[in-house]
Amino acid sequence: MPTNYAELRKNTGFSIAKTELKTGTALGPELQERLPPARPLLDAADVVVPEGYAVEAVMAGLSFPTDVDIAPDGTIYVSEGGSSWPTRPYMPARVVVKKPSGETEAITMNVQAGPRSVTWRDGELYMSLKGGYHMQIVKYNLETGELKVLIDQLPSGGWHEPGGPLFGPDGLMYFGNGSVSQQGVCLPAGFTVDLAKHPNAHDVPGQDVTLTGNNVRSRDPRMPFPYLVETGAFKPFGTPAQKGEVVKGELYCNSAVWRSRPDGTDMELLAWGIRNPFGMAMNEAGELYVSDNDFEEKGERAIANDPDRIWHLKIAREPFGTVKTPAWYGFPDLCGDGLPVNHETHLPSRGTPAELLLENPPEWAGPAAFLEQPHSCMCKMDFSRSEAFGYKGELFVAEWGTLAPLNSPRPEDLDHGFRVIRVDVEKGTAQPFMHNQKMGPATAFGSGGIERPVSCKFSPDGKDLYVLDFGVDKVTPGNMMGFAHTGVLWKISRKEAQNG
Amino acid sequence: MAKATQNPIILIELDHDTRQTQFDRAKTWFDNVLLTQSSCRQLVEDTVEKIEEPHMKQYLAEMALQEREHEAKARELFALIGREPSDVRQLLGQVAGKARQALGDFIALAGSAKGPWQDLHQVYLSNYNSMGAFAVAEQLGLALGIPAIVDLVFPVIAEKSTSQLLLKEYVLEMCSKSILYHEGF
Numbered sequence: 058m059p060t061n062y063a064e065l066r067k068n069t070g071f072s073i074a075k076t077e078l079k080t081g082t083a084l085g086p087e088l089q090e091r092l093p094p095a096r097p098l099l100d101a102a103d104v105v106v107p108e109g110y111a112v113e114a115v116m117a118g119l120s121f122p123t124d125v126d127i128a129p130d131g132t133i134y135v136s137e138g139g140s141s142w143p144t145r146p147y148m149p150a151r152v153v154v155k156k157p158s159g160e161t162e163a164i165t166m167n168v169q170a171g172p173r174s175v176t177w178r179d180g181e182l183y184m185s186l187k188g189g190y191h192m193q194i195v196k197y198n199l200e201t202g203e204l205k206v207l208i209d210q211l212p213s214g215g216w217h218e219p220g221g222p223l224f225g226p227d228g229l230m231y232f233g234n235g236s237v238s239q240q241g242v243c244l245p246a247g248f249t250v251d252l253a254k255h256p257n258a259h260d261v262p263g264q265d266v267t268l269t270g271n272n273v274r275s276r277d278p279r280m281p282f283p284y285l286v287e288t289g290a291f292k293p294f295g296t297p298a299q300k301g302e303v304v305k306g307e308l309y310c311n312s313a314v315w316r317s318r319p320d321g322t323d324m325e326l327l328a329w330g331i332r333n334p335f336g337m338a339m340n341e342a343g344e345l346y347v348s349d350n351d352f353e354e355k356g357e358r359a360i361a362n363d364p365d366r367i368w369h370l371k372i373a374r375e376p377f378g379t380v381k382t383p384a385w386y387g388f389p390d391l392c393g394d395g396l397p398v399n400h401e402t403h404l405p406s407r408g409t410p411a412e413l414l415l416e417n418p419p420e421w422a423g424p425a426a427f428l429e430q431p432h433s434c435m436c437k438m439d440f441s442r443s444e445a446f447g448y449k450g451e452l453f454v455a456e457w458g459t460l461a462p463l464n465s466p467r468p469e470d471l472d473h474g475f476r477v478i479r480v481d482v483e484k485g486t487a488q489p490f491m492h493n494q495k496m497g498p499a500t501a502f503g504s505g506g507i508e509r510p511v512s513c514k515f516s517p518d519g520k521d522l523y524v525l526d527f528g529v530d531k532v533t534p535g536n537m538m539g540f541a542h543t544g545v546l547w548k549i550s551r552k553e554a555q556n557g
Numbered sequence: 558m559a560k561a562t563q564n565p566i567i568l569i570e571l572d573h574d575t576r577q578t579q580f581d582r583a584k585t586w587f588d589n590v591l592l593t594q595s596s597c598r599q600l601v602e603d604t605v606e607k608i609e610e611p612h613m614k615q616y617l618a619e620m621a622l623q624e625r626e627h628e629a630k631a632r633e634l635f636a637l638i639g640r641e642p643s644d645v646r647q648l649l650g651q652v653a654g655k656a657r658q659a660l661g662d663f664i665a666l667a668g669s670a671k672g673p674w675q676d677l678h679q680v681y682l683s684n685y686n687s688m689g690a691f692a693v694a695e696q697l698g699l700a701l702g703i704p705a706i707v708d709l710v711f712p713v714i715a716e717k718s719t720s721q722l723l724l725k726e727y728v729l730e731m732c733s734k735s736i737l738y739h740e741g742f
Binding site: 078082091092095118120145529539540542 | 564565566567568569570571572573574575696697699700701702703704705707
């Protein structure tokens with residue numbers, strides 16, 4: 058047994074096995090009868106897509122699903138996240154499998170929190186996992202059942218998510234790791250869960266940085282009586298930084314994107330300063346795009362009107378192994394528009410205004426390929442590769458939807474997201490592709506449409522777009538609650554293709 | 558607008574047998590909620606009678622009223638999953654409340670405490686236990702996708718959480734009078 062704290066905080070692998078999955082099928086009135094009260098209606102007719110496309114629900118009853126992938130033989134893999142957003146309650150961390158025959162099974166793993174992605178490649182499932190002080194990237198052999206941990210030391214244990222893995226035309230594996238802190242400094246943030254589980258977690262920069270010493274003062278909810286503490290950037294909660302202090306950049310950092318060989322070796326840091334690189338996609342030309350979510354307008358380091366964004370990581374064009382200096386995209390001091398967090402356009406209407414944390418910020422690698430409305434919560438995405446589906450070369454992005462009024466007091470933020478958009482990454486423009494008749498989650502107005510799209514992926518032949526809908530997360534000004542068994546997998550096809 | 562769904566949809570763990578099995582398991586937990594809450598209510602009611610200090614007596618009397626309401630809420634949980642509560646468990650809870658008073662007397666004797674402080678200390682522990690039972694019921698409501706369970710217990714947990722802060726204050730404030738001075742209040 059390890060005898061020091063650093064050893065104890067390392068991942069040690071986990072058990073994983075194929076298990077039976079209790080499923081049934083239903084249609085029409087029987088379907089509505091079987092649905093849980095939290096999402097009592099499911100009706101593709103309530104979903105809006107462009108003329109010429111058809112939508113159908115493929116699976117329902119999913120619990121906190123995070124990603125979908127489809128193997129060349131048509132087998133569908135949906136990862137269910139275990140503890141996700143919010144972390145309670147934990148539902149089984151697993152991958153739901155639907156074979157072309159209609160047969161189903163689960164690949165269940167004894168790990169907390171759970172898988173945040175699933176990528177099929179040559180008979181193996183590659184997954185990124187959250188949980189503990191370090192995120193993991195693993196691969197699971199579907200035939201032998203062997204689990205291999207490929208990446209295991211990326212500092213995590215906080216707010217944001219792993220990204221990828223995806224495989225480029227160059228055969229390399231690309232992956233990301235979001236920041237521990239929500240607002241650039243580890244803070245109670247309204248949820249004490251991260252502090253409870255990982256009180257020593259903190260952000261790690263990808264380059265050497267000098268700190269301004271602007272610490273953030275807050276209450277320490279771990280203490281039995283009201284107790285005020287100061288916290289600095291790249292420090293665990295309750296640890297202040299000093300003015301002029303230098304924090305060393307690390308290969309094993311966060312708010313970052315890397316590439317490696319498919320077995321996880323020769324890891325190369327491409328970029329950092331990306332707050333939440335949950336969505337990653339590469340087009341046929343091998344250009345890498347990463348989604349990123351905005352700062353929140355609440356709490357002790359509040360920032361307003363920060364747009365969601367998609368970064369084009371041009372640095373990924375550099376030959377493998379030649380990147381000496383990673384690109385920096387702004388976290389923790391710049392918003393998506395490149396303006397500092399204390400710029401007058403980002404001053405909050407509630408909470409304590411943010412101060413700058415870096416004395417010598419690296420050169421900004423922006424501007425973004427696309428800016429989206431704040432709090433749209435752009436998640437996973439995929440490029441259309443087929444004329445049969447249409448919009449070839451455009452990037453389809455799942456937008457989970459806002460957490461306002463919890464994370465923003467602005468009425469205009471209340472219906473941002475809750476849709477799938479298609480982005481022209483060359484022009485930096487987007488159009489809604491899939492949404493409800495009224496913008497917002499379906500259950501908010503009694504519809505049977507979509508709730509919170511979390512991932513979208515094209516079938517291997519490019520003809521169908523699968524949209525994974527996380528399900529019902531109810532948000533109030535004070536809290537959020539997620540209801541299990543409300544996730545849905547939708548499929549969108551061209552009507553002409555359906556007719557043969 | 559899209560076309561209506563035509564093909565049967567695969568339902569994950571929403572079939573009749575799986576749901577009923579999970580409801581049965583949730584019901585056994587709800588019996589625990591009722592047991593711990595009956596115990597807590599009994600203990601609070603008995604403790605009110607033992608305290609003389611007027612402010613504490615008043616706050617605890619208010620808490621006793623809330624505890625009756627919480628017990629009624631605990632009974633309402635069962636109908637939300639089509640089940641009936643176990644009256645035996647409720648009765649057991651009341652007995653457990655009395656037993657906790659005896660345990661408090663023993664701990665007080667062993668720890669050199671005097672007066673109703675030991676009862677207050679037991680209420681503090683009992684409320685925490687009951688609050689935890691309701692909080693688990695809330696998580697089961699989320700896991701089953703039944704908002705009515707969450708809506709029912711969330712206000713109870715919030716009141717119990719507020720009571721817990723108050724009880725902690727009283728237990729910590731009054732311990733010196735009970736242990737060092739051997740005086741009641």
